[in-house]
Amino acid sequence: MRALRAAIVFIAAVFVAAGVFFLLAWRSEIPEDAAAAQASFAPDLVAKGAQLAALGNCIACHTVPGKPAFSGGLAVPTPFGTIYSTNITPDRETGIGGWNEAAFQRAMNEGVDRNGSHLYPAFPYDHFTRVSEEDNRALYAFLMTRAAVKAEAPENDLQFPLTFRPLLACWKLLFFDRGELEPDSGQSEAWTRGRYLAEGLGHCGACHTPRNAFGAEDRDRNFGGGEAEGWQAYAINKDSKAPIPWDEQSLAFYLRNGWHEFHGVSRGPMAEVTGNLSALPDSDIMAIATYVTSIMGDPTPERGERAAQLREQFEGDRLEQTADSQSSLVSASGAGSGEAIYIAACASCHEGRQRQPFGGLNFELSTAVNAPNPQNIVNIVLFGLPPADGEASAVMPAFRHLLNDQQVADVLAYMRERFSEEPAWAGLVELVANTRSGAHKVTIRPSDGIERAPHNVGAEEG
Amino acid sequence: MSISLTVNGSPHQIDADPSTPLLYVLRDDLALNGAKYGCGLGQCGSCTVVVDGEAVLSCMVPVMLLEGREITTIEGLGTIDDPGPLQQAFIELQAAQCGYCIPGMMMSAHALLRRNAQPSDEDIREALATNLCRCGTHMRILAAIRRAGELMKAASLPESDERRAG
Ligand code: FES
Ligand code: FES
Numbered sequence: 001m002r003a004l005r006a007a008i009v010f011i012a013a014v015f016v017a018a019g020v021f022f023l024l025a026w027r028s029e030i031p032e033d034a035a036a037a038q039a040s041f042a043p044d045l046v047a048k049g050a051q052l053a054a055l056g057n058c059i060a061c062h063t064v065p066g067k068p069a070f071s072g073g074l075a076v077p078t079p080f081g082t083i084y085s086t087n088i089t090p091d092r093e094t095g096i097g098g099w100n101e102a103a104f105q106r107a108m109n110e111g112v113d114r115n116g117s118h119l120y121p122a123f124p125y126d127h128f129t130r131v132s133e134e135d136n137r138a139l140y141a142f143l144m145t146r147a148a149v150k151a152e153a154p155e156n157d158l159q160f161p162l163t164f165r166p167l168l169a170c171w172k173l174l175f176f177d178r179g180e181l182e183p184d185s186g187q188s189e190a191w192t193r194g195r196y197l198a199e200g201l202g203h204c205g206a207c208h209t210p211r212n213a214f215g216a217e218d219r220d221r222n223f224g225g226g227e228a229e230g231w232q233a234y235a236i237n238k239d240s241k242a243p244i245p246w247d248e249q250s251l252a253f254y255l256r257n258g259w260h261e262f263h264g265v266s267r268g269p270m271a272e273v274t275g276n277l278s279a280l281p282d283s284d285i286m287a288i289a290t291y292v293t294s295i296m297g298d299p300t301p302e303r304g305e306r307a308a309q310l311r312e313q314f315e316g317d318r319l320e321q322t323a324d325s326q327s328s329l330v331s332a333s334g335a336g337s338g339e340a341i342y343i344a345a346c347a348s349c350h351e352g353r354q355r356q357p358f359g360g361l362n363f364e365l366s367t368a369v370n371a372p373n374p375q376n377i378v379n380i381v382l383f384g385l386p387p388a389d390g391e392a393s394a395v396m397p398a399f400r401h402l403l404n405d406q407q408v409a410d411v412l413a414y415m416r417e418r419f420s421e422e423p424a425w426a427g428l429v430e431l432v433a434n435t436r437s438g439a440h441k442v443t444i445r446p447s448d449g450i451e452r453a454p455h456n457v458g459a460e461e462g
Numbered sequence: 463m464s465i466s467l468t469v470n471g472s473p474h475q476i477d478a479d480p481s482t483p484l485l486y487v488l489r490d491d492l493a494l495n496g497a498k499y500g501c502g503l504g505q506c507g508s509c510t511v512v513v514d515g516e517a518v519l520s521c522m523v524p525v526m527l528l529e530g531r532e533i534t535t536i537e538g539l540g541t542i543d544d545p546g547p548l549q550q551a552f553i554e555l556q557a558a559q560c561g562y563c564i565p566g567m568m569m570s571a572h573a574l575l576r577r578n579a580q581p582s583d584e585d586i587r588e589a590l591a592t593n594l595c596r597c598g599t600h601m602r603i604l605a606a607i608r609r610a611g612e613l614m615k616a617a618s619l620p621e622s623d624e625r626r627a628g
Contacts, residue, residue, distance in 0.1 A: 344481035344524030349503050358505070387591050395592065397504040401516035402527055 025169035027116035030106070032098035037090040037148060041141035049142025052135055054279035056128075056201040058143075060272050061085045065445075071095070071149040076122050077441065080215065081158035083122045091148040104140040105133060110178065111168075118168035120156075121176075121215060129178050130200035175216035190283075194291025197284055204292070207233035207269065223295050225372075230435075230442030231268035232375050234367055238297050241370035241422075244307040245299040252289035256282070259357035262314065262365050265394040267385055268376065271445060310364060338414030341407060345399070346415075357394045363419040374412060374425045378435050379442050381408055388446040405432040465525050469494065470538030480526035485509045487525050488535060496536035496565045500594075507593030510566035511535045517573035517589070536565040539572060547617060548572055551610035552603075559597030567593050571607045580611055 053059070062070045062085045072087035072095075087095040096104065096114070103114040111125035112118055119125065131139075161167060172178075181199065183192060198204045207228040209217040218224070225235035240246065244262040246254075258274035259265040266274040277285060299307065349360035363369050368377040384398030403411070409428035416425055434440040467474045469492060476491045483502075488494045488511070497520050500508035504522040511520045512534040540546030545553065548568050558564045567590060574581055574589035581589070586607050595603065 340480060340526065341524070344483075344526065345522060348522070352503065354503065389587075389591070395505055397519050397522055397592065401513065401518055402523055407527070 021166070021169070024173065025118070025166035027110075027112045027118070029116045030100065030103040030114050032092075032114070033100040033103075034092075034098065036100050037092060037097040037144060039144065041145060045138050045141040046145050048135075049138035049140070051279045052139050052201060053142050054276040055197060055284075056139070056203070057273055057276050058088065059276070060269070061122075062088050067151070068147065068149045070143065070146055071151040073151060073153045075154075078122055078215065080162055081156065083120055083156050083158070084153040085122075086153050087149065087151050088143055089146050089149045089151075090144045091150050094150050094152045095148060096143065097148055101137060101140050104143075105136050108136050108139075111172065111176070118165045118172070120165075120168065121171065124203040124206040126176055126217065127200055127203035127206060129176075130180055130196065132180065132196075135201070171214060171216070175214065188290070190287045190290045191294060193284065194287035194289070198288050198291050202288065204236070208236050223292070228269045230375070230440060231270075231379060232371060232373050233270070234371060236292055237295050240296055240367070241372075242367045243365050243370065244310050245303055246293055246296060248286070248289045248293050251293055252282075252286045255285050255288060257357075259394065261356045262310075264361035264366065264368075265357045265385070268379065268445070269443065314362060314365060338407075338410035338412070339418075341403070341411040342414050342418075345402075346411070349396075358392075360396070363415055366419065369415055369419045370422055372422070374416075374428060374431065375435070375440075377412060377415075378408065378428075378432055379444070381412070382432070382436055383442070383444045386444065386446045393446060400436060405429050405436065408432045465529060467525065467528055467533060468531070469533045470535060471532075476525070478525055481524045483521050484511070484523045484525055484528060484533070485520040488520060494535050494537050497569075498562055498565060500562070500566075505594075506563075506566075507570065507590075508563050508566040510569040510593065512569050512573050515573060515576055517570045519592075534569070534572070536568055539568065547613035548575070548607075548610040551606045551613055555602050555606040555609055557599055557602040557606035559595075559599045563593060563595040563597075564603075567595070567603055571610065575607070575611060575614065579614055581607070583608075 059069055061074055061076060062072050064071075064074050067073065068089070070088045072085045074085045076083045076085060089095040090097040092098050099107075099114050106112055107114070107119065107123075108125065108128045108131055110129070111121065111123065156163070181195065184195075187195075205217050205222060205226075207226050208223050209219075210221050210224050210226050212218050221237075223235065223237040224239055226233045234240065234242075236246075242263060244250075246263070250260050250262060254260040254263055254266065255274055255277050258271065265271075298304075346360070350362060352359055354360070366377075368374075368380070371377075380396060381403070382398060382400040385394055385396040386398075387393055387395045399408070406429055409432055412428055412432075413424060416422065431440070435442060463480055464475060464477050465480065467476060467487070469488070474492060476487055478487055478491065485497055485499060485502075488497055489499070497511050498508040499521065500506035502521045504519045507519065509519055509521040510517050512518070513523070513528065514531050540549045548571060552558065552564065552568060557567075570590050570593050571586070574585065578585060583604060586604055590603070590607075
């Protein structure tokens with residue numbers, strides 16, 4: 001009897017739990033709108049949407065390099081498996097051609113697709129939920145006026161139970177803070193605008209904020225440094241390691257131009273970001289800089305003092321410097337050591353007279369040398385900065401054919417020791433070996449991200 | 463310091479500071495003047511040579527890294543009397559204007575053709591992305607490299623057109 005009652009209670013509990021879960025997880029399907037892709041939109045709205053799509057860097061994830069823009073299919077590796085981006089062109093069968101605006105608004109807002117399925121947070125709706133209805137309307141107009149491309153993305157390759165999408169409702173319950181941000185009355189208009197852009201469509205935190213075991217951004221460490229496509233996204237809060245701290249002017253310049261004389265050139269996935277930001281007006285770029293530097297806060301007095309010295313040393317015309325490839329003698333230091341390699345192979349550019357963005361950044365100014373994780377500098381030494389196709393761009397030769405793993409590790413250890421106060425990096429040789437072999441996968445792109453910049457893959461069409 | 467280098471199959475003993483760029487040793491010590499000094503900063507590609515099958519910028523490579531490695535320069539691809547297929551193709555299609563960039567272009571192409579005897583234009587562009595030509599002969603360079611691929615195939619020398627030079 002007791003056992004039977006227990007069984008009944010248990011079964012009832014299971015049903016209640018299932019019911020609650022169902023209510024939590026269930027989203028209605030928004031019926032397919034056969035006419036959606038035929039709708040016409042005001043040119044102004046489409047133009048605004050183009051700008052917003054550039055800010056959101058939609059193209060970067062929703063395009064396979066060399067394939068038509070927004071047609072999806074790019075493999076996005078995550079700690080939980082590989083997710084393939086979807087086709088967001090207005091193709092009715094394989095894209096979002098059957099989506100009405102409400103379906104699009106809901107996807108941005110709640111991370112739910114037209115069918116009512118929860119989307120994986122690789123699509124950063126934790127940020128896009130901050131985007132206004134009006135801006136989503138413009139984005140929708142832009143996407144629905146692109147050329148429709150028939151392209152089916154490959155199936156996601158995820159571990160069970162993550163393939164069961166309703167589970168994402170639990171993830172959302174725990175980690176998803178839906179809706180626009182409250183205004184902060186103590187802040188300037190520029191700051192508020194900057195926060196809207198950076199926290200919303202710009203989704204800076206998607207790369208620059210560390211993630212917890214469930215893949216959600218750790219809000220307590222906002223902008224504390226993360227990872228993207230095999231690159232470190234540096235901390236852009238008080239933990240920033242930039243030897244000359246960022247300020248509004250330098251950050252705005254960097255975001256506008258893709259380089260800064262005290263910080264070097266943007267590269268890796270950031271190159272695409274700065275490339276795409278060219279669509280935004282100066283006022284928006286400045287607003288983002290205002291907001292992000294407010295998160296960084298004022299540097300400590302020691303950092304400030306050190307920065308003042310460095311500015312003096314590197315501002316304007318560089319001091320007469322000795323190194324070029326003809327005059328660096330290393331006989332004194334044992335050949336083969338990290339120092340000898342640095343002097344012979346690196347100093348000619350990095351201590352030369354060429355200025356940014358075409359000269360090498362002096363490592364006294366380098367965030368990479370000061371970063372807690374050496375991944376970026378390993379990537380750059382091995383693979384270099386490939387030139388942009390048919391445009392002037394920063395270039396660095398790759399050294400993977402010249403230096404073995406131990407030599408790369410030696411030169412980096414020497415640079416860390418010489419140019420940084422931070423402790424030596426551990427496990428360098430292994431990291432170099434894994435990066436070289438591809439065990440640690442790194443995406444290498446030209447310094448201006450041209451391969452996926454809008455004009456190269458056809459975002460202007462339609 | 464004495465360093466031993468193998469260039470175009472021949473061993474050489476040279477006396478140089480270990481940090482000396484390979485380019486200077488080639489030109490000044492070995493009188494191999496094919497590789498050109500353009501920028502000295504790894505930006506133009508005119509100094510390109512091949513080391514162990516890979517195109518590298520000789521102005522950037524200190525000789526201390528090269529002991530025991532196979533260095534090939536444009537002189538290793540053939541002679542005036544007996545040009546190799548790449549050289550023949552460049553002459554046939556008159557791919558040079560001033561010619562300053564051409565040895566570098568040919569060495570990048572040589573590394574490419576060793577890996578891939580029938581490269582697409584896309585492959586060629588990618589392999590030569592770090593070689594600049596200020597005269598603008600790019601279209602003829604592309605054509606010459608395609609032609610070299612054909613010549614090599616015809617001569618069934620798909621692997622390599624390296625010659626031994628003194
Ligand atoms: S001379 Fe070596 S790259 Fe220009
Ligand atoms: S032919 Fe003159 S630089 Fe290329």
